[in-house]
Amino acid sequence: MLKCTACGRAYSLRKPYQRCECGEPLELELFKSVPRIGKRVWERFSGFFPFELNPELSLGEGDTALIKAKRLSKELGVKLYLKNETTNPTWSFKDRGTYLGIHRALQLGFKKIGTVSTGNMAASVAAYGAYSGLETYILVSSTIAEEKLKALEVYGAKVIKVRGDYGELYYRSLEIGRRKGIYFINSDDPFRIEGYKSISFEIAEEVTPDYVLVPTSSGGLFRGIVKGFLELKESDLIEKLPTFVAVQAEGCSPICKAFIEGEKKIEPFENPHTIAHAIENPYPPSGNAVLRLLKELNGLCITVSDEEILDAQMSLGSEGVFVQPASATGIAALRKLFERKIEENAKVVSVLTGSGLKTLSHVKAGEIMECSLEKLEECMR
Template sequence: MKNLPLVCTKCGKSFRMENLQYRCDLCNEPLEVELLTCGKISDGNLLTQTMLERYAEFLPFASLDRDISLGEGFTPLIQSESLAEKLGIGELYLKNEAQNPTWSFKDRGTVAGVQHARKLGYKRIGTVSTGNMASSVAAYARKAGMEAFIFVSKNIAAEKINPIAIYNPHLIRVDGDYGNLYYESLKIGQTNQIYFINSDATFRIEGSKTIAFEICEQLHFDMPDYVIIPTSAGGNLRGIEKGFREFHACGLIENVPKIICAQASGCSPICNAFHAKQEEVSRVLDPHTIAHGIENPFPPSGNQTLRLLKRTGGFAVAVPDDATIKAQAMLAEIGLFVQPESAVPIAAIQKLRSENYLTGKEKIVSIITGSGLKFTEALTHHTLTSVECKLEDISRYIRDNFDQ
């Protein structure tokens, strides 16, 4: 590995990268790899290089194990003029992370975590998740020939557990305080030589950075005003912000876009703290939203998210589920079927626009975190239509009901 220190995101205390440490022993805030200040994008053919290879100079690995890759990253950035117009903003771009190997953004962070785990000699990885991250860690463990320990809550439904279990990890249904499992898992990992790649693990952040790197390339380094991100633990938002910050420090872009943290009203601890002008998030007591992937009542990178919203001049916004369902339909109307979490930013843009936080000329990138196929139950909240018609009557039906 490159010889870079890990730095506390709050107090700046340094730690050695060779030690598996997630949080500062002084302030219990998350660590990040020290910012790089120079680097060059590899100019290879994306069909024959991996995501980590393309951005190798901006990553903390001295060498890369290629066999770990499942073909993550290099996802499309789709411009939609019609949705931008509907939302009343200047330009809208959707970064579609649903085209990853396990159909969510998690694969980027997982592959970086697995790289690190291997370098440190670990043969086991783990995570605490009932959704995207669980599938991702289970899949990459298989690819890398490692054991995976996945902690899910005791009462997880069969339809949620099966798409994780198919990868055949050690799947443990935990009877106990699931809310505390994030911190418990780090201790269990230490005792049992398991490298936990949780939602805001230091090296998961390194993988998430590549979302920002790709956006820069895809926009020809002409930065958007805002990047809006569905936010749960805060890991992905931290990674994307760090990616922009690093490209800026390396002189590749002129400015860092403002970051908007989008949450569901039924579970918005970061948004609550932001609007109360507090420096620390408080636990949400009764979280409830259809956007289960961002239903974290006490986000471990919540405080750091607040710090960097302030740093970039961004803000936080929360929207109710009914607005999210409508936004999910709006995205489907431009050909993108996303999980509810990924519709939250679109509903948030509507809200920000109606409250005049946005003036109407902004260029915005919204992150689609995962596939609509992940949670098809959400479809029952939509009014979906079809008609029955006899084969011999179809032509007449079309003629009578649609303009020629």
């Protein structure tokens, strides 16, 4: 059964419901189960998912590394772990949600899928749509960067640039999808949330964190990670919940703004501008749901500047990981937590959402030496 995250109204699983009539997102009820023996997360935690998962629809998503950040742990006096989602098939966490979303579309008999995205989710849905043999529509902003369009062409999806309010495009896509028989696996689809919670299961297999830092845009990833830990606690697999930290860029922070001001609902963020384009959503569709979770679970919402983001991106490079700017926001936020005297040796997990190879336009090459072959040894002194 699906339930509204705000008013609690119940909806049948037999129809493609995605949002409540009150306007808020839907979510499946909490699952209680026990882990099983299995090679992949989908097998080990099969009892926590709403249906049996078909490995023939998988591109190998999930089971990503949890890396101990040696330098940053020493610098900040914590035990920092990096959940490296850059190694998923299309280089971002979105693949976990798309995998579950594809199952849902096929379960309901859809032959067409789509999404609204200008980056990670666009590539993910295009790839999985191609692999599953489904006609795929990708709706993007008219201002999308050329490098992102090139990453979509290889999958053969129908890509449509849409002029107008990008925030409104999310809701229009759901309306058009109902009329045209297209299942839009958008940012906070209930089954996309089910895919994201697998991140929590994998973290809990290796460490019991005190804090989990989540770059937050639409709010789908944050909701999924929280739901995963709630299910682990309900199943008596962990004793306590971590402190959940939603991280946004200062240049586009509608959730943090509402949280800091004590508001019950978010408002559209005016004139958004940040280097972290992957989390640049001025009116996130799960914004109110995230706000409720932060208040109910005593979470935190932290904003970081573009300068802090780029500095954190370079710091992650020293740990051997190249991420897109949005993924580095967690480390930038951790530095602010450090200033607030976070407890020494706290176990912290920062979710690295997407690869730096997706956003190369802002990356500048460092100092590069040139040398003749004859003088190579002299140059290396």
